[in-house]
Amino acid sequence: MNSIYLDNAATSFPKPPAVAAAMTRYLTDVGASVNRGVYASAQDAGMTTLLLRESLCRLFRHGDPTHCILTSGNTMGLNMVLRGWLRPGDHCLTSSMEHNAVMRPLQDLAEQGVSFDRIPCDRDGRLDPADILPLLRPNTRLVALAHASNVGGAIQDIPAAAKICREHSVPLLLDAAQTAGHWEIDFEGWGLAALSVPGHKGLMGPSGMGALLLSPEFAKNLRPIITGGTGSASDSEHQPAYMPDRFESGTPNLPGIYGLQAAIEFILETGVETLRRREEALTAQFLNGLRDIPHIRLAGPWGLENRAGVISVDFLEQDNAEAAFRLEQDYGILTRCGLHCAPSAHKSLGTFPQGTVRFSPGWFTSSEEITSAVAAVREIAAGAALHS
Ligand SMILES: Cc1ncc(COP(=O)(O)O)c(C=O)c1O
CATH class of the missing domain: 3.40.640.10 (Type I PLP-dependent aspartate aminotransferase-like (Major domain))
Incomplete structure (x- = not known):
């Protein structure tokens, strides 16, 4: 994998x-x-x-x-x-x-x-x-x-x-x-x-x-x-x-x-603008994919305006660390879960103390990789809801 x-x-x-x-x-x-x-x-x-x-x-x-x-x-x-x-x-x-x-x-x-x-x-x-x-x-x-x-x-x-x-x-x-x-x-x-x-x-x-x-x-x-x-x-x-x-x-x-x-x-x-546009396109694709997935919550804005490609997901039916572990073990997707050295930010966003699973694409991320990540989030969220 x-x-x-x-x-x-x-x-x-x-x-x-x-x-x-x-x-x-x-x-x-x-x-x-x-x-x-x-x-x-x-x-x-x-x-x-x-x-x-x-x-x-x-x-x-x-x-x-x-x-x-x-x-x-x-x-x-x-x-x-x-x-x-x-x-x-x-x-x-x-x-x-x-x-x-x-x-x-x-x-x-x-x-x-x-x-x-x-x-x-x-x-x-x-x-x-x-x-x-x-x-x-x-x-x-x-x-x-x-x-x-x-x-x-x-x-x-x-x-x-x-x-x-x-x-x-x-x-x-x-x-x-x-x-x-x-x-x-x-x-x-x-x-x-x-x-x-x-x-x-x-x-x-x-x-x-x-x-x-x-x-x-x-x-x-x-x-x-x-x-x-x-x-x-x-x-x-x-x-x-x-x-x-x-x-x-x-x-x-x-x-x-x-x-x-x-x-x-x-x-x-x-060019910074080229880099920014690519980040925006990948973020848009990720957010569009997340929109109709039940049992998750986005921590941060849905809108693309003045928004960086940092996408934090709170899995509502399971521990976020467990979700991040499954992302890696079952899908090979590497993310960072927890409080991201920013407890105050999580308090502002309403995700303290459980934290989130953070997805952050970069210049070398492909659109296919975003598609795979969205599909994995959907499966993990649905599986957890089934067992809860
Ligand atoms: C907003 C913000 N400030 C400061 C830092 C600290 O940067 P570094 O660990 O590269 O020193 C980070 C790192 O994640 C960050 O995201």
């Missing part, structure tokens, strides 16, 4: 072949570190690192590659902003749909005197940007929002939220874990202060890589949470103030940098 990979919201698979080729080239032919040597292979590493910053800036419409920090992943980027920006006495606003990559740092910070509130979202997981206003306080120093929910797929109206933040001089941190690579993100047009992305989901690169893009104004007052060797200003025991060295200490993940650069070249060549 061939397996059908429908867990792209966790990590995309497979990757464009150029990704492994670039990583292999680094490991077999380059091997040098960056910022730490002047020989040809070190120049190759330095050039690829620079190209990656430029590609990320092009993709997310940011004009200054020095303010594109390469991170070990999205969780790191989010922590760098939350922990580097918020101080005791500060207030942060977030939504009720956030991932634990935001909620756990905020809970830690709450023990150190930072307070936070959750902007409530509706049963589809959508936020009304106007609800930000009454929750702003004089000491609100940050608004942190996920672009799309990793549970139900609803995409927030970030341009409207960012406008309100700008009008009240509160920086906005955007967690684009579920949209980076396949949805338009306009860093400068929207006026974001910080954008954190993982390299291994929609960007189709390897895990262990991510990026944090900062506005120059925000970067100036953001404190690095990690300091150390940068290969620059080595005469000083103080962290360099200039970008991106201020936020990039230690030898970076160079195989990851080569892989991610190849992945982003693939995305730029394919």
